[in-house]
Amino acid sequence: MTPVEMAAVLLSGMLAGALNAVVGSGTLVTFPVLLAVGLPPVTATVSNALGLVPGSVGASVGYRRELAGQRRRVLRLLAAALPGGLVGATLLLVLPSAAFDAIVPVLVGLALLLVALQPLTSRWVRGQAGSRRAAGPALHTGLALSSVYGGYFSAAQGTLYLSLMGLCLDERLQRLNAFKNVLVAGVNTVAALFFLFAADFDWTAVGLVAVGSAVGGRFGAGVGHRLRPGVLRAVILVWGAVALAHLLLR
Numbered sequence: 001m002t003p004v005e006m007a008a009v010l011l012s013g014m015l016a017g018a019l020n021a022v023v024g025s026g027t028l029v030t031f032p033v034l035l036a037v038g039l040p041p042v043t044a045t046v047s048n049a050l051g052l053v054p055g056s057v058g059a060s061v062g063y064r065r066e067l068a069g070q071r072r073r074v075l076r077l078l079a080a081a082l083p084g085g086l087v088g089a090t091l092l093l094v095l096p097s098a099a100f101d102a103i104v105p106v107l108v109g110l111a112l113l114l115v116a117l118q119p120l121t122s123r124w125v126r127g128q129a130g131s132r133r134a135a136g137p138a139l140h141t142g143l144a145l146s147s148v149y150g151g152y153f154s155a156a157q158g159t160l161y162l163s164l165m166g167l168c169l170d171e172r173l174q175r176l177n178a179f180k181n182v183l184v185a186g187v188n189t190v191a192a193l194f195f196l197f198a199a200d201f202d203w204t205a206v207g208l209v210a211v212g213s214a215v216g217g218r219f220g221a222g223v224g225h226r227l228r229p230g231v232l233r234a235v236i237l238v239w240g241a242v243a244l245a246h247l248l249l250r
Helices: 003-022 027-036 041-051 053-062 071-094 097-116 118-127 131-152 157-168 173-198 203-225 229-249
Strands: none
Touching: 003 027, 003 053, 003 173, 003 203, 027 041, 027 203, 041 053, 041 071, 041 173, 041 203, 053 173, 053 203, 071 131, 071 173, 097 131, 097 157, 097 229, 131 157, 131 173, 157 173
16 A cells, blocks of 8 residues: 555544444445555455454443443343354355345445434333333344344444344433444454454555554544434434445445
8 A cells, every 4th residue: 555545544444433433334434445445345344344343342441331230231232243243254255245235225224214213112112011021032133133234244233233222222322322332343353353264354454444443433432422312313314324325326
């Protein structure tokens, strides 16, 4: 890479780390930049997955206050999500790109709809007898399927997690955002570890995205703490719409 290209990748990593902490969909910043500097699509995807791990970890640390006392719940959510991430990473290396082009816009559109309806659906769930008991299997299944997508291509992965947890858990949005950051960090780490043994990386890109996302992740966590639930939901919807437009027009 030229110095200008390296600077562009570093800056995209910073922005992606911040966006992932607050919203998700940071991959839609880094992935096009990695393609623009000449990386093949699969190499760009796996390099991006590994590079964004420090940002997700940093965002989780930044939300540690919201995670206090939630260790058992977080472990249950991770147990549902991590196997899906491994399946998705495997599919990335064996399926044709046409499968990705067909399903990803549908998933992102559904996620946006669920986020928009989250206040209504949460009230509905709270008003249904027995709904709280049924939410566990439904949420775990949804997280597993979303993590298959996350391991395959992580754009809007956080939006899917937020929408599912908002539908099934009676929690404020800031705490759900903290859960989301832990899930993204876990799934991306599992996928990246698999890629280490099965795919080729561009280590310059990995290093630049990793440094940028680590800085951006901590910054984004700080910004996210200051946003009220309605504002945070609006940010999620706007950025998710940008992600959907990008996927439809690419």
